[in-house]
Amino acid sequence: MSAAEKLDPELESFRAEARAWLAENFPPSLKDKDVSMTAMAGITLSGDAKLWQERMGAKGWGTPTYPKQYGGGGLTNAQARVLQQEMARIGAKNPIGGMGVMMFGPTLLEYGNEEQKARHVPGIVTGTVRWCQGYSEPNAGSDLAALRTQAVDKGDHYLVNGQKIWTSGAQFADWCFCLVRTDNSKKHEGISFLLIDMKSPGVEVRPIKLISGNSPFCETFFTDVKVPKENLMGPLNGGWTIGKRLLQFERAGLGSGGGSAGRGGAAQGIDEIAKKYVGTDEKGRIAEHQMSARAFALTIARAQAEAKSNAGPNQTTSIMKNAGSKLQQERAELLLEIMGSQGLGWEGEGFTREEIESTRAWLGGKAVTIYGGTAEIQNNIIAKRILGLLDHQ
Amino acid sequence: MAVLTEEQSMLRDAAKSWVSEKSPVTAFRKMRDSGNEDGFDKAAWKEIAEMGWTGIIIPEEFGGSGLGYLTLGLVLEEMGRTLTAAPLLSTAAATSALLIAGNDAQKKEWLPKLAEGKAIAALAVDEKSHHAPSHMTLEAKKTGGGYTLNGKKLFVQDGGAADLLVVAARTAGKADEKNGITLFLVPGNASGLKRTKLKSVDSRGVANLEFHNVEVPGSAVLGAVDNGFDVLDATLDRARAALAAEMLGAATQEFETTLDYLKTRVQFGQVIGTFQALQHRAAKMFTDLELTRSCVEAALTAIDRNANDIPALVSLAKAKVNELAHLVSNEMVQMHGGIGMTDAHDSGLYLKRARAAEATYGSASFHRDRYARLMGY
Structure with a gap:
C-alpha cells in the first residue's frame, strides 16, 4: 500500500464503512475458513457459512468490482483492495468463488449482450449458480482449436453433439460455457462460444478418477442437446477470441494461486515441518525453495505495482503461471521427501490427517503444470508473444 | 522495472545513452587490449564523476545528491550492460562503510572527495x-x-x-x-x-x-x-546489492544479444529461433530474469528504506543473480555456437565478467547458507 493510498480520505471513509459492515455481518465462527471451495465441490452450505455467503452475495462484495446494476459491488480497484485488507485483518475469506467468478464472469461482462448479462451475472455474484468450462476434448488438448464438438444451426436452436474432457466440477455445475465448432471449413474462425444448461436432455457427466484418488475433473458428453440460439455469446464463429480472453482470466487466477503457494499458503511453513521430521536444512534445499518462493512473491508485488502505475498488465505476468506452478510442485515434492515413509500413506491408520492431505496434494498438484495451458504451451507463449520468436515452418 | 521517480528515470536514461555512446563494449575491449593495469579507463571515470554518479549515495551536505541505492543500482545496471569497467562500485562499497560508521571528522575529510570522484576507495x-x-x-x-x-x-x-x-x-x-x-x-x-x-x-x-x-x-x-563486524556486514550488503544490479544489467544484455542472434542466424533454411528446443530455453531465461529483477530491486529498495530485512533480501538477490548470471552467460556462448567461442565475439567477455562477479562478495551457496541462517532454518 502506497503512502498516497493511506492518506486518501475517500478511501479511508470507505475503509470505515467496510469495517463496520464486516463487524456486523461476518460470523466469527468462520475466521480463517474458506467456504468458497466447499460450495464449488457441490456441498450445500448451511449455518454460518450459508449466512455469510448470502450476506456477501446480497452486498455484491464477493465480486467487488462487478457493476452494481448486475448485483456486483461496484467498487473501484482501490476500494476492492481496501475491502480485501479489511477482510484479511479479521480473517474473513470471500465465500463467493469458483469458475463463474474467476473466469466466466469477467468474460461475460466484456462480451455478453445485455440480456445475457442480466440473466447470468446475478447468479455468479450470489454464488448460487455454478459454472463449468467446456474447452478441452480428447483430441484437442494443447491444440485446443482442433476441437470437434459440433453445434448445428436448426433454426431456433443449435443441436450440439460431441465430448468434452477435463470439465472441472461438471458433476456439480448448473451451466457450462463451451467452445463448439460451427464451421468445419476453418480452424480458429469456425469456433463459437455457447452457454449450455447442464440440465438439458442429452448432457451426461462422468467423473474421472485421478492419481490423487479425487475426481475434480469429468468427461462431459453432449448427445443431440438442444441449445436455444439466445445462448450464443458473441458473434457466430467468433468464439476463439472470447475463449482466449477467458484463458487470460484463468491464468491470472492460477498465477495468484501459485502466489499463495509462494508465500507458503495457509499451511504451516515448510521449514517448520522440516524441523519436525528431519531437524535441519542440511543440504540447503529448503532455503533454496523458500528463496524461490520469495522471489516469486516479490515478482507478483512488482507486477502489481507496475500494472498500477502503467494502468495495465505488463510482460512480467506472462511468467506467473509457470513460475507459480513449478513452485507448488517443488514444495509438494520437498514435503514428501521431508516426511519420509510418513509421506507415503494413502489412508487409514499410521498417518496423520496432515500427512495424508499433503501426499494427496502432491499427486493432485501434478495437474497444475498441465491445466490452463501446459508448462510447454506457456513457454511457447512467452517465446512467441513476448520474445517475438517465430513459429517453426 | 521498479516504479521510478522522475529523477530516477532521467538518471537511468542518461546512463543508458552515456554507456551506449561513450562506453560500449568496444571501449572495454580496447581498455583490455591496451594492457591497462588499473582495469578501468581514467577518462571515462572522470566523465562518470562529472555526471555526479559518484555522489548518488552521498548526502547533499557532503556534496552528493543523496538519491540512494536503488538509483545507484539503475546506473550500475546500465554500466553492466556494456561491461563498463570503473571503480564506481568499489568506491560506493567503501563509501557505505563511512556512511554507516564514520564520525563527523572522517565524513568531512572523505565524503566530499568521494562525491566529486576525486578519490577512489x-x-x-x-x-x-x-x-x-x-x-x-x-x-x-x-x-x-x-x-x-x-x-x-x-x-x-x-x-x-x-x-x-x-x-x-x-x-x-x-x-x-x-x-x-x-x-x-x-x-x-x-x-x-x-x-x-x-x-x-x-x-x-x-x-x-x-x-x-x-x-x-x-x-x-x-x-x-x-x-x-556488524558494520562490515552492513557495508558488504550494500556492495552485494550494488553488484547484483550490475550483474542483472549484464545478464539482461547477454539475453537480448542472444535473442537477436536466435532471430537472425539461419540453419536448415530458417532462423534457429523457430526451434522449440531453443525457444523454451529462451523462455526459461526470460522467466529467471523477471524473478531475479524483483529480488534485486527489492534489496536496493530495502536499503533505501533502512528496512529490517536487508540482509535476507540482499542474500536472496545475490544468490538469484549469481544463478542467473551463470545460466545466461553459458547459454550465450552455447546458443551462439562457434562464434561464441571466439575472442572476437562479446560472449566471452560477458562469461568472464559473470564468473568473477559471481565469486565476488559471496557465491550462491554462501548466500543460500546465510539466508537459511537468517531465517532460522
Missing part, C-alpha cells in the same frame, strides 16, 4: 580464495596512540588504484570469530603497504595487498574497536 575484506567476512587474521596491534597493521588481503576490487582503503582487521580474538574485528581507514599510499595488481580473467582492477608494519593513527578507526 576500496573495501579490503577477504583473505582466502572464497568470500568469508568473519575470517580475519590481518592483525592490528595497538601501538601508542595508533595501530600497526600486519597481514594480507586478497583480490581487493580496485585495490590497486584506491586512494582510500577500508580495511577489516583483527584487534582481538581468533581467526573466525566475529568479535574482535575492527575497521580502519588506510590511505592507498601508506608506508609499508605493498599492492600487487593482478591480471584477472575479467580484466578488472583487482589487487593483492600486503601490510608490513603499516602504522595508522587512532583516528583511522572506523566505528567501534573490536565491534566492527
Whole structure:
C-alpha cells in the first residue's frame, strides 16, 4: 500500500464503512475458513457459512468490482483492495468463488449482450449458480482449436453433439460455457462460444478418477442437446477470441494461486515441518525453495505495482503461471521427501490427517503444470508473444 | 522495472545513452587490449564523476545528491550492460562503510572527495580464495596512540588504484570469530603497504595487498574497536546489492544479444529461433530474469528504506543473480555456437565478467547458507 493510498480520505471513509459492515455481518465462527471451495465441490452450505455467503452475495462484495446494476459491488480497484485488507485483518475469506467468478464472469461482462448479462451475472455474484468450462476434448488438448464438438444451426436452436474432457466440477455445475465448432471449413474462425444448461436432455457427466484418488475433473458428453440460439455469446464463429480472453482470466487466477503457494499458503511453513521430521536444512534445499518462493512473491508485488502505475498488465505476468506452478510442485515434492515413509500413506491408520492431505496434494498438484495451458504451451507463449520468436515452418 | 521517480528515470536514461555512446563494449575491449593495469579507463571515470554518479549515495551536505541505492543500482545496471569497467562500485562499497560508521571528522575529510570522484576507495575484506567476512587474521596491534597493521588481503576490487582503503582487521580474538574485528581507514599510499595488481580473467582492477608494519593513527578507526563486524556486514550488503544490479544489467544484455542472434542466424533454411528446443530455453531465461529483477530491486529498495530485512533480501538477490548470471552467460556462448567461442565475439567477455562477479562478495551457496541462517532454518 502506497503512502498516497493511506492518506486518501475517500478511501479511508470507505475503509470505515467496510469495517463496520464486516463487524456486523461476518460470523466469527468462520475466521480463517474458506467456504468458497466447499460450495464449488457441490456441498450445500448451511449455518454460518450459508449466512455469510448470502450476506456477501446480497452486498455484491464477493465480486467487488462487478457493476452494481448486475448485483456486483461496484467498487473501484482501490476500494476492492481496501475491502480485501479489511477482510484479511479479521480473517474473513470471500465465500463467493469458483469458475463463474474467476473466469466466466469477467468474460461475460466484456462480451455478453445485455440480456445475457442480466440473466447470468446475478447468479455468479450470489454464488448460487455454478459454472463449468467446456474447452478441452480428447483430441484437442494443447491444440485446443482442433476441437470437434459440433453445434448445428436448426433454426431456433443449435443441436450440439460431441465430448468434452477435463470439465472441472461438471458433476456439480448448473451451466457450462463451451467452445463448439460451427464451421468445419476453418480452424480458429469456425469456433463459437455457447452457454449450455447442464440440465438439458442429452448432457451426461462422468467423473474421472485421478492419481490423487479425487475426481475434480469429468468427461462431459453432449448427445443431440438442444441449445436455444439466445445462448450464443458473441458473434457466430467468433468464439476463439472470447475463449482466449477467458484463458487470460484463468491464468491470472492460477498465477495468484501459485502466489499463495509462494508465500507458503495457509499451511504451516515448510521449514517448520522440516524441523519436525528431519531437524535441519542440511543440504540447503529448503532455503533454496523458500528463496524461490520469495522471489516469486516479490515478482507478483512488482507486477502489481507496475500494472498500477502503467494502468495495465505488463510482460512480467506472462511468467506467473509457470513460475507459480513449478513452485507448488517443488514444495509438494520437498514435503514428501521431508516426511519420509510418513509421506507415503494413502489412508487409514499410521498417518496423520496432515500427512495424508499433503501426499494427496502432491499427486493432485501434478495437474497444475498441465491445466490452463501446459508448462510447454506457456513457454511457447512467452517465446512467441513476448520474445517475438517465430513459429517453426 | 521498479516504479521510478522522475529523477530516477532521467538518471537511468542518461546512463543508458552515456554507456551506449561513450562506453560500449568496444571501449572495454580496447581498455583490455591496451594492457591497462588499473582495469578501468581514467577518462571515462572522470566523465562518470562529472555526471555526479559518484555522489548518488552521498548526502547533499557532503556534496552528493543523496538519491540512494536503488538509483545507484539503475546506473550500475546500465554500466553492466556494456561491461563498463570503473571503480564506481568499489568506491560506493567503501563509501557505505563511512556512511554507516564514520564520525563527523572522517565524513568531512572523505565524503566530499568521494562525491566529486576525486578519490577512489576500496573495501579490503577477504583473505582466502572464497568470500568469508568473519575470517580475519590481518592483525592490528595497538601501538601508542595508533595501530600497526600486519597481514594480507586478497583480490581487493580496485585495490590497486584506491586512494582510500577500508580495511577489516583483527584487534582481538581468533581467526573466525566475529568479535574482535575492527575497521580502519588506510590511505592507498601508506608506508609499508605493498599492492600487487593482478591480471584477472575479467580484466578488472583487482589487487593483492600486503601490510608490513603499516602504522595508522587512532583516528583511522572506523566505528567501534573490536565491534566492527556488524558494520562490515552492513557495508558488504550494500556492495552485494550494488553488484547484483550490475550483474542483472549484464545478464539482461547477454539475453537480448542472444535473442537477436536466435532471430537472425539461419540453419536448415530458417532462423534457429523457430526451434522449440531453443525457444523454451529462451523462455526459461526470460522467466529467471523477471524473478531475479524483483529480488534485486527489492534489496536496493530495502536499503533505501533502512528496512529490517536487508540482509535476507540482499542474500536472496545475490544468490538469484549469481544463478542467473551463470545460466545466461553459458547459454550465450552455447546458443551462439562457434562464434561464441571466439575472442572476437562479446560472449566471452560477458562469461568472464559473470564468473568473477559471481565469486565476488559471496557465491550462491554462501548466500543460500546465510539466508537459511537468517531465517532460522
